[in-house]
Structures are given as C-alpha cells and as structure tokens.
C-alpha cells in the first residue's frame with residue numbers, strides 16, 4: 001500500500017515531464033490564449049498578413065493554435081518538400097475541418113485519408129477524366145473554339161460598356177465553366193443563360209463566408225456549432241446541398257439518356273463503372289462536385305490575374321504581343337506545342353502564379369501519428385499547411401518579391417528557365433489534381449486573348465499590388481477596356 005504513492009508520484013512526474021517536453025518542442029509560434037489560442041488575431045491569418053511574416057519571425061516551421069485546432073505551418077520550400085514529397089506517406093492525410101464537413105466535402109478523394117482504396121479511386125478518376133480530354137491534347141480544339149467565342153463576346157461587351165469599361169471576371173468564368181462542362185456533361189452554356197448564373201452562384205456560395213463566420217467555424221468543435229450556432233450550421237449544409245442538387249439533376253438527366261456501350265463524357269464513364277443505383281448516383285455527384293469549385297473559380301481567377309497584371313504593366317503586355325506576332329503570327333490556333341516559341345508569355349504566366357497567390361496555403365494536410373520534423377514535434381491530429389505565400393515572397397528566391405517581373409525566368413538567351421520555388425499547386429502526391437489542365441488552359445487562353453485584344457484599365461491609377469483578400473486571393477474587380485488588335 002505504502003509503495004503506491006511513490007509509484008503514482010513517479011508516474012505523474014513522468015507524465016508532466018513528457019507533456020512539458022512535448023509542449024516545449026512544438027514549433028514556435030505566436031502566443032495564444034488558453035482555449036481560444038490566437039483567435040483574436042484571426043483576421044491576420046485569414047487575410048494572409050501573418051503568412052508573409054511567419055518565416056521571418058519563427059523560421060521554417062511554426063505553429064499556431066486557432067480555437068481547438070493546432071496548425072503547423074511549413075514556411076520554407078525545403079521543409080514543404082521534405083514533408084509533402086520525401087515523407088509524403090506520413091503527411092499525406094487530409095485534415096477535415098468543420099467547413100469541409102458541413103459542406104459535405106468529407107467523403108471523397110479530396111478529403112478522404114490515404115489508403116489503398118483512396119489510391120485506386122484517385123487513379124480511376126484521373127484516367128476517366130483523361131479519357132474525356134482532361135489535360136490532354138484532345139481538349140485543345142475545344143479550348144480554342146471556346147476562346148474564339150469569348151473574344152467575340154468581349155468585343156460585344158466592350159461596345160456596350162464604352163469608356164466605362166467592364167469586369168472580365170464573368171466572361172472568363174463562362175469560358176472555364178464551359179470547358180469543364182464539356183468534359184463532364186458534354187454540355188455548354190450561353191454567356192447569359194440563367195442556368196450558368198445559378199451554377200456560378202452555387203459555387204460562390206461555398207466560399208462566401210465572412211471572416212467572422214469562418215472564425216467560428218474554425219474555432220469550435222462540431223457539437224458546439226450545432227448547439228450554439230444552429231443557423232450557421234444549417235446555412236453551411238444548405239450551401240453544399242445547393243450545388244449537389246444542381247449537379248444531381250444533370251446526372252439524373254444523363255442516366256435517362258445513357259446509351260449502353262457509349263461513353264461520351266466523365267458522367268457517362270462514372271455511370272458505366274459504378275452503375276446508376278441511388279448510392280452510385282450520390283457517389284458520382286460527389287466526385288463531380290469535387291472538381292467544380294476550382295475549375296469554375298480558381299482557374300479563371302488565374303487568367304484574370306494575368307490580364308490584370310498585363311493591363312497594369314503595358315510594357316509586359318506589349319512584349320507578349322510582339323512575341324506572339326513574330327513567332328506565331330495570325331495562325332488561327334495556338335496549342336501547347338507553341339510553348340517553346342513563347343518564352344516571355346510562359347514567364348509571365350509563372351510570375352502570375354507566384355505573385356497572385358490564388359491559394360496562400362495548401363489545403364490542410366494532417367498526420368495520423370506523433371511525428372518529428374526538423375527536430376520539432378508534430379502531434380497526431382494537427383493540421384499541416386504548406387505556406388505558399390511565404391515561399392513565393394521569399395527574397396532569397398525572388399529578389400524584389402513584390403514586383404511583377406517575368407524576366408526572372410529568362411536566361412541570357414531569352415529562353416524560359418523555370419524556378420522550382422514557384423509552387424502554386426502544392427507539391428507531392430497530394431498536389432493539385434487539376435494542375436496539368438490548368439496550365440494548358442491558361443497558356444492557350446492567354447495566348448489567344450493577348451494576340452487578339454489589347455487590355456488596359458479604365459482607371460489608369462488602378463493598383464494591383466499588395467492585395468490580400470482571404471485565403472483565395474482575388475484581383476480587384478476593376479474595370480478594363482479592351483480594343484481589337486489589327
């Protein structure tokens with residue numbers, strides 16, 4: 001009996017020492033309040049200000065607690081590579097946060113944890129998408145036709161807008177939605193179709209969450225959200241359901257029209273593989289929704305950013321135009337094969353990816369066991385983010401990082417030389433699934449648009465630098481004036 005107390009005391013001391021060591025060895029980071037962590041500085045985190053300074057203040061790896069979530073931030077290229085490429089099997093899993101769960105994104109290859117089943121599913125999805133043209137040369141013709149229609153549409157809008165100018169965002173989204181809709185449903189929208197706007201509104205609804213709502217979603221456990229903020233809880237569920245129900249209607253329609261043996265598009269391929277029972281339909285809807293937001297939002301945003309930069313920096317735009325004119329001329333179609341002829345355009349696209357930072361971090365990864373990275377503890381269950389903004393704004397790799405300078409990627413002969421530190425799609429096996437498609441679309445669309453049209457701001461003083469708006473960065477919704485090139 002009398003031996004029990006020393007044993008208990010030693011046990012307790014061991015536990016406290018272990019906890020102390022674990023706490024002490026977490027990556028450094030800002031001080032946080034008990035329970036709520038750095039919640040009161042949330043605005044700095046959600047708008048990206050904290051991301052740029054994180055490396056300077058705390059080094060290549062840091063941690064921050066927002067409510068109940070411990071976030072580990074990888075602030076340097078080398079550490080992101082170490083975790084997501086070299087040790088990908090340990091950092092492969094996804095952290096399912098409340099927003100993703102409420103929106104209903106928690107049950108597909110996007111957020112499911114890594115295992116043999118996930119691998120099989122992802123490789124099937126990729127091969128089905130590719131067989132429908134996703135990221136392959138067979139899609140080029142469709143992109144080219146789409147850009148021709150876009151150019152005519154922009155000329156019409158400009159004629160109506162006059163010197164007031166217009167915003168390019170909606171027309172670019174029309175094109176991007178149609179390219180994806182062709183792959184997925186073999187369907188197209190007209191630029192003014194109500195159905196297009198309903199669809200785009202549903203995509204926007206997924207992310208139009210105020211910083212205050214996001215803070216609540218990120219900080220409290222699900223049961224507390226359910227109990228204390230039932231309207232937010234319900235609202236988030238409705239947003240996910242709205243997009244799913246639109247997609248479901250089109251999948252059901254496809255099911256009715258399915259001709260046995262025919263495989264026209266991605267929906268057909270999935271119906272053929274998984275069948276058309278209720279469970280299969282839900283799974284199909286889920287997987288289509290998975291690729292919808294980025295193709296209808298992030299991808300056209302990247303093109304918009306390029307147009308915004310070239311409208312601001314007219315010398316860059318002129319160089320791109322001269323390069324296209326001299327090397328390709330009026331040849332109707334421009335394809336990926338022409339890339340080698342257009343190094344300055346390629347450099348401008350890469351510089352857009354670096355400076356625009358559509359995603360300031362990767363999507364959250366997670367670890368399923370206690371790990372060590374760079375000597376620091378990464379506790380099981382924490383979320384792990386690649387801090388892309390801090391890599392892209394690091395003067396070590398990019399002198400004068402805040403400046404838009406395509407010349408960074410040109411050698412003395414004017415040839416394009418890539419820079420491995422530009423990582424807008426993340427790194428490793430969990431990197432963006434739409435990377436090849438995005439690069440292909442952006443190149444062809446930009447080349448064709450900038451050959452045919454000249455872009456300038458209606459307001460010459462429009463600023464484009466230093467705009468950090470939320471986790472997904474958007475260009476200022478500034479008015480642009482386009483005129484036809486000869």
Ligand code: HEM
Nearest residue numbers: 110291294295299302362363425426430431432433434438
């Ligand atoms: C310029 C456009 C785009 C950018 C900058 C971009 C960026 C990213 C980033 C940073 C990630 C997270 C990587 C990580 O967590 O390590 C990601 C993941 C993902 N992206 Fe994209 N993306 C773009 C376009 C697209 C498109 C067009 C699609 C679909 C067609 C797409 C589908 C996905 C999917 C499904 C994932 C999750 C992959 C996984 O968890 O395994 N993205 N993207």
